[in-house]
Amino acid sequence: MSELLYMDNSYLKEFDARITSVKSKYILLDKTAFYPNSGGVEYDTGKIIRKSDGKEFKVIYVGKFEGEVSHEVDTEGLNQGDEVHGILDWERRYELMRYHTAAHLISGVFNRNYNLLITGNQLTTEKGRIDLNLEKFDIEFIKRIIDEANSLIEKNYPVDIYYKSIEEAKEDPSLFKLAMDFPHDVKDLRIVEIKGVDAQADGGCHVKSLKEIGKIEFLEAVNKGKNNRRIYFSITDK
Ligand SMILES: [Zn+2]
Known part of the structure; x- marks a missing residue:
């Protein structure tokens, strides 16, 4: 298993690693800061740069298999044992965070207000769906929730990861609001907590405090049945 560097530092933009496996264009690393498509987040x-000759390989998709x-990567040519330097497309990652x-x-x-359950989400750099x-x-009710979220952003609460x-964790079922895609073979769960608002088990990348989000804009809500009301939103810089 490669060491997941993004778990402890979402702000890591570059890292060194060694290639542990190559199957045509699919590369495994001993450690990585690249977040794989998972948990509803893109x-x-x-890019990955080989240290020995400086050759660059574009990373076009990252998944969990x-x-x-x-x-x-976009072209073949990397080999097992190669020492590489990885660089994230930071603009994209930061938007996703x-x-x-x-x-x-x-x-x-x-x-916290209405005890509702999240049944899924899909987040891209264009928009979010819950x-x-x-x-x-x-x-109107949904819009009020978004307004309340924006007023919490103004308070700039920290986002803690522990x-x-x-x-x-099992003693507090509220931690599993969005319990999809969790490794069940681990001893410890990673908790992402927005102080005073929300805490949940989560393996993804987040900003350090709420102000970094900017402003949330409600786009639309789609009624897909009682257990599936879809809310679309976007974020803008403020
Ligand atoms: Zn999450």
Whole structure:
């Protein structure tokens, strides 16, 4: 298993690593800062530079396969054992971090006020989608939630990341609001907490404090049935 550098430092933009496996254009590294497509959040892109000759390979997709983070590069030629330098497309990653924390914030506001469950999400650099089991489909109500999320951004609460043992975490079911795609073979769970608003088990990348999100804009809500009200939002710089 490669060491997942993004888990402890979402702001890591470059890193050194060694290639542990190559299958045509699919590369495994001993450690990586590239986030794989998972948990409803899109993958990172960027490049891998071979140290011995400076040759660049574009990273065009990153996915999780059989528990491993696999990097798809644009051309073949990398070899097992190559020492490389990885560089993320930071603009893209940072946008995804802002969307991801915004999605936690919105779901946190829904959850703490109305005890609603998130049934899914999909986050890209263009827009975010949150699926909820919302009894009544009421656009004004949804807009008020977004307004409340924006007023919390003004307060600029910190976003903390820490670990809890599985036993400890199981005593607090609210940590598993969006419990999709979690490794069940681990001893500790990674918790992402927006102070006073939301805490959940999560393996993704987040901004350090709410102001970095900018402003959340409600786009539309789509009624897909009682357990599946879809909310679309975007974020803008402020
Ligand atoms: Zn998340």
